[in-house]
Amino acid sequence: MPLPDPEIVVLGGGPAGSSAALRLAVDGARVTIVSPPRVPATRLESLPVGGQALCDLPGLRRALDTSAVAVVARRELLWRERPETLEVTRDAPFLIDRARFDRACLAEAIRAGARLETSRARRDGPEIVLEDGRRWHPVAILDARGRRGLRARAPGLPQMVALPFRASDPSGVMRIAAVPDGWLWCAAGPQDRAEGALFCRAERVAGLDATERAALVTEALRSVGLLGAASGTPSAASLDWAETAMPEARVIRIGDRALARDPIAAHGLVHALRSAAQGSAAALTLLEGGNADAVREFVESRHRADVLAAKAVTEAAYASQARIGTGFWSDIARDPRPETASPPQDIDVTRRYALAAPLSRGAALIEGRIRWSPVIEFPASARRATHVGALRAETLTRLIGPPAPLGALLERLETQVPPTVARTIVRELLDGGALSPV
Ligand SMILES: Cc1cc2nc3c(=O)[nH]c(=O)nc-3n(C[C@H](O)[C@H](O)[C@H](O)COP(=O)(O)OP(=O)(O)OC[C@H]3O[C@@H](n4cnc5c(N)ncnc54)[C@H](O)[C@@H]3O)c2cc1C
Structure with a gap:
């Protein structure tokens, strides 16, 4: 049957x-x-x-x-003016x-x-x-x-391809490095077997044969002190x-x-x-x-x-790349930057704030199904949340209530959650544009 x-x-x-x-x-x-x-x-x-x-x-x-x-224990960043190393102790x-x-x-x-x-x-x-x-x-x-x-694709962001490689890297670190033609990621897995990819503009790679692509990879690896060779085929990135x-x-x-x-x-x-x-x-x-x-x-x-x-x-x-000012990077700097959300504001507890939008109804994932539910709007990120921190949207709206200085809003939240959590919630609301000055 x-x-x-x-x-x-x-x-x-x-x-x-x-x-x-x-x-x-x-x-x-x-x-x-x-x-x-x-x-x-x-x-x-x-x-x-x-x-x-x-x-x-x-x-x-x-x-x-x-x-x-493997678990990444150390990260090396060749990105800004000075090399950075980060020991990853948790997370x-x-x-x-x-x-x-x-x-x-x-x-x-x-x-x-x-x-x-x-x-x-x-x-x-x-x-x-x-x-x-x-x-x-x-x-x-x-x-x-x-x-x-x-x-x-966002205006100002490049069309990228990834050229995979294998490298010899006994250091056991995960590296991210800016190189003249783009950037590379490399991670050492078991037995010092390091793998990664060189990411560069699609136009830079278009028309190159396998030997020319391999030379591009070898050159990029050499510029950050690694020895390795291209492996596999390019992919869109x-x-x-x-x-x-x-x-x-x-x-x-x-x-x-x-x-x-x-x-x-x-x-x-x-x-x-x-x-x-x-x-x-x-x-x-x-x-x-x-x-x-x-x-x-x-x-x-x-x-x-x-x-x-x-x-x-x-x-x-x-x-944030500041190590290299030529090639790929000078092109990136010339590209028109898309608009981004306004930077986070500092918390000034004396200023009066109110919710930017009233409690509204939005679709939410609740117990494995999609249902209508009360939500808080975050205009900066287009997010709609049924909860902020541990507080439900209705509770939060009720607590924030009429406009008040931020200090007073924090005190109202502190009737329900510890002070550090209240500050985190306020920070999240401010950054997402859900609280605005009046
Ligand atoms: C070089 C590179 C490095 C990356 N490194 C990281 C990283 O370190 N960390 C990270 O989080 N992400 C990384 N990513 C991104 C990550 O690989 C992708 O986000 C992930 O593969 C997405 O999974 P997916 O299932 O959506 O798509 P895919 O993995 O692309 O799977 C798509 C599936 O659809 C199938 N398919 C295609 N056409 C049809 C069809 N007509 N009918 C039926 N099936 C079809 C394909 O065979 C495939 O099985 C990297 C990407 C690239 C290119």
């Missing part, structure tokens, strides 16, 4: 697709991953603590445990073997009950068309096909994003397919894992007949906030 069509289809079996399918299967959905056979990228990637916390299901934790090959990122992580995530999703269809697929509106011509009409589609096809994360009512883009970060700002994997958790909650809400408007508002508002944050952090990372 033929198997019933899937309720949810996940396109793409990278970290975003597999982790979303795992979550859906654990929740009992009939989910199929469609992904072509492929050899995953064989490279080391760093996963910060924020990403480790997102591996909150036993299957994801096992995938992380089998693919984490250390993991170095993970991406090929192992991808395979383990996929295996865990299948173990949890997801089916795998080894095929390329395309979307035809709300339908999935497989290579053999079969068509499915699932309740929801999670599109996790990676960064190919993305176009939008700019900050790119989709204009919408929900191109159709039941189609949700996740991972790089929604927002591919420039690795200068790292956290591509964090975004893949987080958007997969959010996307799978959105798909389950649709599957259970939940509010489709709330799902759309949730997915799109998260997407807008993620794009804004990625633009700001990428721009700030490039702008």
Whole structure:
């Protein structure tokens, strides 16, 4: 007897697709991953603590445990005027073997009950068309096909490619260095096996053959005192994003397919894992007949906030480079800078403040489903929050109440939370533009 069509289809079996399918299967959905056979990228990637916390299901934790090959104990930065070394004593990122992580995530999703269809697929509106011509009409589609096809890019930020290399580096550190043609990231995994990539403008690499690309890599490594050689093929590495994360009512883009970060700002994997958790909650809400408007508002508002944050952090990372003033970097400095949110204000406790917008209703992720809920608006980051710190949006709005000097607002918050937490909440509200002077 033929198997019933899937309720949810996940396109793409990278970290975003597999982790979303795992979550859906654990929740009992009939989910199929469609992904072509492929050899995953064989490279080391760093996963910060924020990403480790997102591996909150036993299957994801096992995938992380089998693919984490080292913990970053020391970071060296050749970026500003003087070299900097940072001993990482807590909250250390993991170095993970991406090929192992991808395979383990996929295996865990299948173990949890997801089916795998080894095929390329395309979307035809709300339908999935497989290579053999079969068509499915699932309740929801999670599109996790990676960064190919993305176009939008912030003005002033370069189109980047990554040239992978292997190097000999017995120091055991993770390095980030500005070099004349761009920048490089290099990390020493087990047995002093260091791997990394040179990131440079796409135009700089266009038209170069493999030998010329290898020479570019060797030269960049030499400029920071490393010996190594190019390995593997170049890949796209700019900050790119989709204009919408929900191109159709039941189609949700996740991972790089929604927002591919420039690795200068790292956290591509964090975004893949987080958007997969959010996307799978959105798909389950649709599957259970939940509010489709709330799902759309949730997915799109998260997407807008993620794009804004990625633009700001990428721009700030490039702008903070002060070691090299020529080549790639003088071009970057000439580029018009996109506008960023206003810098954080200092806390002046005598000044009177009020909430910039009244308590409003927004879509939120609550207990694994998307629902309408009271939210606080953060105009600077396009964020809408059901909680700030431990305080619910309604409690916070009630406490802040009529405009008052910041000192008085802090005292009101301190009736509910310790003074340090109250200051952190006020800082967050100020930085996000949720509190404004009156
Ligand atoms: C050089 C480099 C270094 C990086 N370093 C880091 C780092 O150190 N830390 C970090 O956090 N991030 C890093 N990133 C970013 C990180 O790799 C990505 O954010 C991550 O791979 C995104 O996962 P994904 O599942 O969204 O996409 P992908 O990993 O690209 O997976 C997409 C999947 O879709 C499949 N697919 C494609 N087309 C189809 C189709 N038509 N039908 C079905 N399936 C399809 C592909 O085969 C693949 O399995 C780096 C990126 C680059 C390029």
